[in-house]
């Protein structure tokens with residue numbers, strides 16, 4: 001199987017027609033498979049041409065790559081050095097295999113689920129395409145996720161539109177994670193991990209090939225939830241130009257748990273589209289991309305509200321140039337989100353529109369200087385600007401929700417400038433080090449607010465409006481990584497970092513302590529109410545991590561990696577029980593209740609997170625008769641605790657995955673066992689729910705013909721009923737009688753999906 005781009009396995013077919021216009025391809029991609037097959041048939045085809053994956057950072061590989069002569073005749077973007085192979089990612093990074101996004105798309109449309117394939121990865125349950133990623137216990141916006149170098153801030157008090165919700169899994173051509181000790185040059189203002197997602201890396205072909213086109217169309221079906229959708233990608237490229245469309249659409253109903261019960265408010269529909277154009281000249285690569293997203297509805301079983309509209313529009317430009325002195329990278333972007341929450345009948349019936357408008361823009365300039373045969377110096381500067389408006393229109397005829405518009409965030413501003421310098425040195429064949437320093441300045445502010453009416457909201461609003469709300473945070477971060485490769489079978493990496501994150505706009509500026517308003521705030525899915533805190537300080541994580549890896553000399557038969565890590569987070573942004581008169585009026589037992597939903601105020605607490613990740617791979621057999629059989633396994637454990645003894649919220653319990661994969665000719669088969677331990681260390685402040693342990697078995701089989709691929713899978717083969725450890729509280733399926741008629745019952749977690757039969761048919765040409 002050949003590969004185009006660091007993304008999907010694609011077979012490029014050389015069209016004998018001198019030029020197939022991008023318009024034709026774009027048109028073809030919108031048609032159903034039959035129509036496009038007809039178009040394809042009209043073009044006589046030659047045998048497949050294999051194109052190497054372009055590499056995004058040839059210079060970073062070390063002095064050898066940096067000093068290699070670069071000429072226009074041999075553009076760097078398509079001439080990666082042998083050293084530059086994905087099995088050896090840059091120091092401090094982990095990269096998913098290129099086909100991971102496409103593979104994930106068979107069983108899920110949630111791109112954040114891809115993070116669970118990374119060591120230490122997990123996902124906080126949310127809507128069907130909006131899970132919040134977590135790595136090593138750091139979740140939600142403690143991770144910084146860049147989509148094609150764009151930083152997208154939360155534009156919803158429930159973080160219903162996290163960055164990964166703006167791409168479908170099959171669009172993810174490359175996902176690379178820099179863990180908590182990642183080099184400072186990859187980003188600032190995060191404390192967990194930085195994840196870089198690329199949807200369409202530039203893919204050029206040799207001059208002799210002329211124009212080459214490649215199209216892939218997939219349609220899929222998942223029995224649980226009756227989900228169906230399509231994914232499409234189309235590339236037309238020659239030696240210096242490449243145009244790629246990638247996108248997809250999916251619709252799903254509510255899924256069922258193993259016991260047959262419908263998990264209500266889990267339906268969704270989404271579509272994402274992106275077109276990127278790349279051009280290369282004399283060692284310079286330019287990429288311009290425009291993208292759009294539309295979600296007409298997405299149910300939330302663990303929130304009081306549902307998403308009833310979400311639209312994202314973005315444009316970004318990226319540049320990479322190779323010069324005598326090294327490499328220059330620059331990128332700039334704008335991203336706009338328009339988001340509305342409401343209730344999706346019949347599971348939630350009420351009226352309360354909540355609107356948000358988010359805007360992000362920024363740039364990054366990074367220069368990598370090859371100062372000697374052994375030394376690289378990176379310097380850079382970054383700007384990230386965020387604007388947010390969040391308002392809740394009055395409900396006609398409602399005493400409580402009127403007569404005024406509730407202004408949650410008024411002209412929220414969160415701007416950041418980051419500057420860094422980093423030195424990478426390859427001391428000899430065995431030792432490599434990177435040390436860097438970084439400074440970020442974050443400015444935040446917001447305008448005056450008001451509630452639905454003065455009676456219920458006037459006091460909070462007046463206090464908030466009277467306060468000085470402008471904040472400036474100064475981050476001083478640093479990282480040091482050391483890699484030691486004493487021989488062909490072992491590799492050790494040691495990392496030490498300090499990383500700082502300023503509070504997001506909701507953590508600082510959500511202002512109302514009324515019960516209803518508080519329950520609208522929070523991305524924790526636990527049914528609790530939240531209010532911001534103007535006095536929050538940025539959280540500072542000091543992380544140390546050590547990776548020991550061993551593999552066979554050819555790196556083809558087996559490898560094992562063990563990564564213990566520990567973080568001490570000063571001023572970790574957690575919560576306290578809210579003790580104001582309003583909070584106590586809403587719940588007289590709010591300060592002491594050990595069960596039930598509570599009202600919480602964001603607050604700084606020192607905390608530690610300690611854990612270990614283990615990864616392994618072993619070729620069990622490899623011969624002509626039986627093909628290639630491989631055993632893969634991962635294990636993750638994390639323990640998070642405040643220094644005052646309170647356990648941290650949403651810590652993934654011990655979990656492991658063991659998979660046997662078999663490749664034979666066009667066949668791919670796998671059986672996967674997923675083991676998750678009981679979650680019994682839970683946040684006492686949140687009244688977080690414990691969850692029992694469970695085991696799931698997933699089966700997959702795929703067959704690749706020349707142009708057609710069929711994938712079949714059974715998720716949760718034994719139809720187990722289990723509770724998602726990070727799924728939060730089910731607020732929809734269990735009710736109690738209350739003053740309001742009925743309210744969510746406390747004490748029920750969210751069931752995971754029962755058995756699902758999944759099928760996907762893909763056509764490539």
Ligand SMILES: [Cu+2]
Pocket residue numbers: 155156157158159160161306307339340341
């Ligand atoms: Cu929302």
